[in-house]
Amino acid sequence: MTSVMLQTPTSDALAEFLTQGREIAIQSNKPVLTSFSHRLHDDIDCLSLFANIGKSNGYRAFWGRPAQDFWLVGKGNAAGLVFNGSQAMDEAVQAYRSLLENALIEAPDIPGTGPVCMGGFRFDPQAPKDADWSDFSDAGMVLPQFLFTRSVSAFWLTVNAIIESDTDVAMRAKELVTELQNLDTDPLDGNYQPEIKKVTQDYLPQYCEYVRSALRNIEEGLLAKVVLARRKILYAEEPFSIDSAIKQLTTNYPDCVIFAFDNGKSIFFGATPESLASVSNGILNLTCLAGSTARGATPEEDYEFERQLFESQKERWEHNAVVATVTESLQDLCRELNWDSELNVLKLRNVQHLLTSVTANLHSGNNISDVVKKLHPTPAVAGVPTSEAMSFIRQNEGDRGWYAAPVGCIDHMGGGEFVVAIRSALLLDKRAILYAGAGIVKGSDPEQEFQETELKFQPILSALHGRNNVI
Known part of the structure; x- marks a missing residue:
């Protein structure tokens, strides 16, 4: 071109x-x-x-x-x-x-x-x-x-x-x-990323202790679920290329929403599979995404992982808690609220999730912003009960910024789309801060939850991975 x-x-x-x-x-x-x-x-x-x-x-x-x-x-x-x-x-x-x-x-x-x-x-x-x-x-x-x-x-x-x-x-x-x-429309060339010279992160012992603390709160009845995120920070020789990252995410994750917000100083971007809500002509569509496992190396292994995901009581409870909270939250805004009677699975490049689709008709006078305000934060990124989960995250994790928050667009007709900003990172010139989280419920295994976050880092790690980088 x-x-x-x-x-x-x-x-x-x-x-x-x-x-x-x-x-x-x-x-x-x-x-x-x-x-x-x-x-x-x-x-x-x-x-x-x-x-x-x-x-x-x-x-x-x-x-x-x-x-x-x-x-x-x-x-x-x-x-x-x-x-x-x-x-x-x-x-x-x-x-x-x-x-x-x-x-x-x-x-x-x-x-x-x-x-x-x-x-x-x-x-x-x-x-x-x-x-x-x-x-x-x-x-x-x-x-x-x-x-x-x-x-x-x-x-x-x-x-x-x-x-x-x-x-x-x-x-x-x-x-x-x-x-x-005067706007240049030259084709985007190459897929360059700078060499990464250092990586810092929340390592396994730190994250496992964090998970055990959450599990103690769950055992005491203070929480039913909490989503715990960790960071991975990349340090490069030169500024990262957001353009190359977006290009790669678009190619590798066509079923996700690819987003970037560049204010000239820092950039927040990602490739999220999770739609918070979209509204067009008064019709609301959204997806509930919770419960995860890896993709298999072969079709047979992939199917086996999917079967285990469907049969896992822990993953099903986590997913059903999200669906129940979301649909209950929407009752006052909508009529004809419907959701899938059977669980589905969303297969991405390196991870698969349990998925339930929800549709409804908004009451007159309500729009996309009303839905976003009602839904955020969902149990998929915060926990149950919401207030207690947010308090735990605030005290133990610190500031997530825009990670796992609503990002999107709104139009003059009250429609638009917002997604949950997971599989995302903040670019600060030669530094990239990546985020990934996992839902902790009764029966969660700290090391397995750590490995789940490692899977969820992969889309952004890959997008920032230069030819000579070893991460």
């Missing part, structure tokens, strides 16, 4: 649209969001587009569902909805709704077009904040200045801009179009 110049809207056409926005700003006496979507007749690779956007400073975001050929690439910051504190999620959602009140929007009825906010939330706003996560707020949703969307085999560009009563719309339109025309 060769470099192409984007067939952008003309500056005159964009200026005409922005002029309408300025008229609204004058009448309402406050700034107005303008959001203009334009069909692009270009064959553009979203991975290369994301990589080329990274050549300049500023915010960029990536969201991909390879199996569905659905991609979002955000560039720049038209509006940053950044909040901290226990009410951060509510404040971010309210700020987005306020943006939409007098907004001028021209967009097709296609998911991922129009004024789509991208970002996420901190796993636990009550936990003491780790310095490594200083660039990521408790709630950080961004309305990109430019949003590129590939959906239903079509490519769209959305231009978002805040217009005030005295904005020079002709100049603003010219600046926006010029920036788009």
